Amino acid sequence: FVDMVGKPYKSMKFGTHVKAKIISKNMAGKTVRLKIWEDDISNVLLFEKDYILGGDESFFTLFLTAQMRKDGDDWKEGNEQEYFLEIEYAGQSVDSEVINVNDSAPKIKVAEPAVSMTGVGKIPAQKQNGTCVCQQYDLIWGGHPNVNCAFRMKVVEICADLWGEKNKIKMANNLMAVFKWESGSTFKPDAPNQANSGGTGLIQFMPDTAKSLLGKEVTIEIVKNYYGKKYNKKTKQREDWYLKRVKEFADMTAIDQLDYVKKHFEPLRDKDVEFVDFYLQVLFPASSQLPEHVVFADKLSKLDRDMESDKLKQKRVNAYEKNKGLGINGDGKVTKSEIKTKVQVYVTEGLANKEKDFECGNKEKSKEKQETKTDCKTNCICQLDILEIKDGFIDNSQIIKNRVSVLERSKFIDSKKLSGIILHRTVTKTTQSTINAFSNKRDGVYYGTHFIVGKDGVITQTAHLDFKTNHAKGWNSKSIGIEVVGMPIDKNGSPTVKDKEIVGWENLTELQAKSVACLSKALLKYYSLEFEDLHCHEHVASKTKGEGEYVLKAITPYFK
Incomplete structure (x- = not known):
């Protein structure tokens, strides 16, 4: 077990993110099974999952959940347990050292998402001076199981800094709609691009973008069946699905990744743009804030911005195949207005998927009854x-x-x-x-x-x-x-x-x-x-x- 910068732990806390560091030789691309055990007279298996090794040194983010704490306490040891990792491959296994895990971390008020081992950060205090703080961060898609109060709060804080108090909620809603579309509806920082472009996370950071934002070379790793097996229409069978992603971004928490989202949107600081321009800042920044035009086309002759460089025009043609689904007319080109029509639904649908039961007061009780x-x-x-x-x-x-x-x-x-x-x-x-x-x-x-x-x-x-x-x-x-x-x-x-x-x-x-x-x-x-x-x-x-x-x-x- 190591911390977020790779330093070995002497002890760990429940409710925090840690990393598993796996050292191997000539095993890049191989699938191993990682298990977390609670060390006892009879060991308790707390977690297991398959991972694909990215190289001789691989890191995988894990979340020490309240459920692990509960499952591991079979001997009623109190506020401290002992965990170790086991790696299995080809019938062989190796164990890590045993590390103490204590119960002194703050208790988590909101149920941990059942969908990811990469959480979204510490939950802020729910009530201040009798007011439900989380209700101040009421955003579209706030009811998604991977979105909690801490995530919404940071999104609003980012938007307040970039676009001011007056526009912060409008722009925060725009960001939430972008996350929904780009992350494949997951809101997860490790989500790989389903077209296998290598894009990763909340806004599908491309490898070159990630390299620029991080200021260093990035690692491309392969993940197997992230979204489950893929249906093959020809064979009518579900088959293994391998996708590329940027390891450095996949290893982040959603809260940490938001810092890089902010950097990416810096060019739009203080600009009151409509949602389609907001979205194009992610999809194809060269088209953001431009009037109606052909964004992508299957031929150079179908583009309509003659003043652009040949290099940019060719980029528009090269990007057509992966983005042709944004077109409506089936005429071999995708216009800005067509993109606007296609993506607006993510704002509209989001309005029906806001958080309905904020994590404080009587509403929380009514939610429990309802569920x-x-x-x-x-x-x-x-x-x-x-x-x-x-x-x-x-x-x-x-x-x-x-x-x-x-x-x-x-x-x-x-x-x-x-x-x-x-x-x-x-x-x-x-x-x-x-x-x-x-x-x-x-x-x-x-x-x-x-x-x-x-x-x-x-x-x-x-x-x-x-x-x-x-x-x-x-x-x-x-x-x-x-x-x-x-x-x-x-x-x-x-x-x-x-x-x-x-x-x-x-x-x-x-x-x-x-x-x-x-x-x-x-x-x-x-x-x-x-x-x-x-x-x-x-x-x-x-x-x-x-x-x-x-x-x-x-x-x-x-x-x-």
């Missing part, structure tokens, strides 16, 4: 060793039975040997309207799934688990379906059913994401399937882009 149905507590379906099934329906207070028998077709050949779980969206606004749709024929056929998850997190089972339903062509005979209540949206973030207007989907509520994750875990266990057996509807059948992907992205953090 009892979906938080994993006693008798939670995703933690049960055996899922109780009675007459084809899950027998658990967490699930409502509302049988729509017209959905049920012939029986599965073997109802315990299925190939996958399919994730759908309802294109309705409520569970009841979905049930109504299930009960009526479309083109002479009843369509529907075995489960519906409402925006309130309530799970409803509508079909017997022994029977097939019409929900995914080619997969009806070998899968179970989950419908997640939600609508497609247009460029303004408004619900729409017109195909030409659809630019995305409503995000899942936090309660909804937890419930879908919980139900998925329970079903995967029941059918002896793996996470890779969760499929997006549009990946296995012809459907609207993003339908299942929005669901899969929302629930993936709860599997890590």
Whole structure:
């Protein structure tokens, strides 16, 4: 165990970030398994994860969580435990020295994110003089599970310095929208670019940008299956997915990385720009603050800024392939106005995903009450060793039975040997309207799934688990379906059913994401399937882009 600058620890504290330093020889690119153990008469395994070594000396950021403290205290040792690391490779293993971990660090008031070993910093005091301090930092996307009060507070502080008190919230909201888009909806400092550009973190710092900001050469590391395995449309299988990222930025906490975000936006200091220019400062700075023009094109002849250098023009053409998805007209070019239309949805959607329950006062209590149905507590379906099934329906207070028998077709050949779980969206606004749709024929056929998850997190089972339903062509005979209540949206973030207007989907509520994750875990266990057996509807059948992907992205953090 070493600290953030690589110095070996003599002792460590709970609630802090530390690093695992691994020294090897000629193993760059090899995958090792890292484990954290609590040293006792019978050692307790607290954490394990696969990592890909970047070279002869590799560092990986870890978070000493309150859950580790709880799990490791099996001998009731009080406020101090002893931890050591184990590295496994090719059937061999080696242990580190044992380090004391004490309980003198401040207790964390906000639940640690279940999605990352790289946290976002110490939580500030929640109340000052009877006022909820965190409520002063009320930003879009503040309700995301990887965003807490400390993160929002630093974003606002940065914006106050760059753009003044008057504009700080407006610009902070712009930054949050950029983080949502650029980090692949994760808000994580170690998120690699999904197009494998090497971009990393909150604003996808490119290797050259990282080198300039850090003032030194950077290390490019390879990560395996960061976002899970990738679906191959040709083989119709999920395959290992290797992505590049900048190690120095991946090893930072989100709080620390915000300092470099501030440096990157320094050119816009004191400028009251609209969101598209704010976003272009990240995507292609040469286009930020310019009037309407062609930002990217597949040919030089389609560019319209004749005064620019040949080098800059060629950069616009070279960048077209990776950014053509920002275009709307399919004419081989991407204009500034098209980019504005595409990215504005991240501001609009963010308004519906602000923090609703600030970590202080009565609101916190009401949040606990609200979440009892979906938080994993006693008798939670995703933690049960055996899922109780009675007459084809899950027998658990967490699930409502509302049988729509017209959905049920012939029986599965073997109802315990299925190939996958399919994730759908309802294109309705409520569970009841979905049930109504299930009960009526479309083109002479009843369509529907075995489960519906409402925006309130309530799970409803509508079909017997022994029977097939019409929900995914080619997969009806070998899968179970989950419908997640939600609508497609247009460029303004408004619900729409017109195909030409659809630019995305409503995000899942936090309660909804937890419930879908919980139900998925329970079903995967029941059918002896793996996470890779969760499929997006549009990946296995012809459907609207993003339908299942929005669901899969929302629930993936709860599997890590």
